[in-house]
Amino acid sequence: MRTTVPVLIAFISGIVLVVSFFFRKGTWLGDLEQEFTVWLTIVGGFTLLLGVVSITRVNWTAVKRKKEGWKYKILTLIAIFAMAIPSVLSPDWSPLFGRAEGSIYDWLFQYQMSPMMATMFATLAFYIASAAFRAFRARSLEATLLLVTATLIMLWRIPMGEWFLNLFPGDIPYLLNTYIMGGINMAVQRGIIIGAALGAASMSLRIILGIERTYMGKG
């Protein structure tokens, strides 16, 4: 029963979505795709509670057992509830509730979360530099080719580098764009995309037909 029902649901959902693709929007069959997406959102909404329970349990256990860094876990718990509770309370009670401008949620989002996320994203520049340093070592012919190509592409992608490349005859930026980015790079990317798309379709088919059940821990 624990296997049959999920396989049956996967089969029906998969077939309905495939069939729906071939029918016009506005018809019963054509609109089923949209209907199923709504169901997914509803199911996803219910499972949000699972997430809250999980994060609270993990952090609360760490605080209770005074594990290393337990003080930070208290901060995490405070942050979760300080952001969640005022956002679900009615703004009619106080302008600090709800999610409108000026609310606690808005303030925390604008002045705490956004800058922190932007900071995390910005650190990517340093990570790229360290990864590039390791990847672009000219240890072999292939690595040297990679180094030369990457250097030219990086130069081309910045205004000063493009100006520098234009000092040489032969329109190097055009050649880079046409042969490296539009030629070799595009061909490889498309090869990977075609392979991945076929892999995804094959796996979907295996799931729809119940051949693959590993996503349920079976098989």
Place this chain on the structure above:
Amino acid sequence: MQNLTKQLKTTVLYGIILQKILTSSAFAQTNDSIFRVDRINALILVVVFSTTILLYTRWARQGKPLFLRKIPGLDAVEEAVGRATEMGRPVLFVPGIAELDEIETIAGISILGRVAKITAQYETPLNVPVRYPLVLAAGQEVVEQAYIEAGKKDLYDKDTVRYVAGEQFAFTATVNGYMMRERPATNIYMGAFFAESLLLAETGNAAGSIQIAGTARPEQLPFFIAACDYTLMGEELYAASAYLSKEPVMTGGLKGQDFIKILITICILLGVILVMFGFGKEFISLFQSV
């Protein structure tokens, strides 16, 4: 080979018959037609693809030996978990940061089951941070089942798979912090990754972990290749569950997929030749959809 040619002919014949039926007067495209005749090429592809996969699956079920090329990244999984066991450190598994409706996440969850079985057998701690509650539910189910199958139910901890954050960079910060504090011996990233791919992989590299990554996103692959020891590219991610299970029925699907790849390559070559000689327009229109 003869059998294959016969099956191919049958598949193509079915495709042509289907196309004739659907383009006949009964299904002709009018403004009030409910069927998308403009998507008939996609339908033919679906039929040909499904038939091929099912045929190969059937042959595999009948016991026909099917060759699968080696995927070093997957062969290294057991070795990587073994390393973690020897070092007495945990294994970190990240099933991507996308929702469960992404096929890459499902592929990641499938691989998680295999990895969990190995960690259960070796009694090595496993940590699986997730970004979505639906992935949490699926991950917990898969890991619990793996521990049961390994006969180590008592070792299963419900918080092995845990929800850490819904925001992309909050999730990344949590996982990176975990890597630097706990220094897991093995990090496995399988699923859909975006800008955080390099943040995770570089941190893991700095923490001295052996790293295996897999994603179908071509734009993230260079980052994983630069920072990880093994990388599964594109289709290898979807092949992983079949490859690790070694079940003939599942490997049959992979062979069918290879066959379709050959067909697509032939179509591309044919298209290039036809375009070169000025006959490409009609051929290209066969593959265009609205």
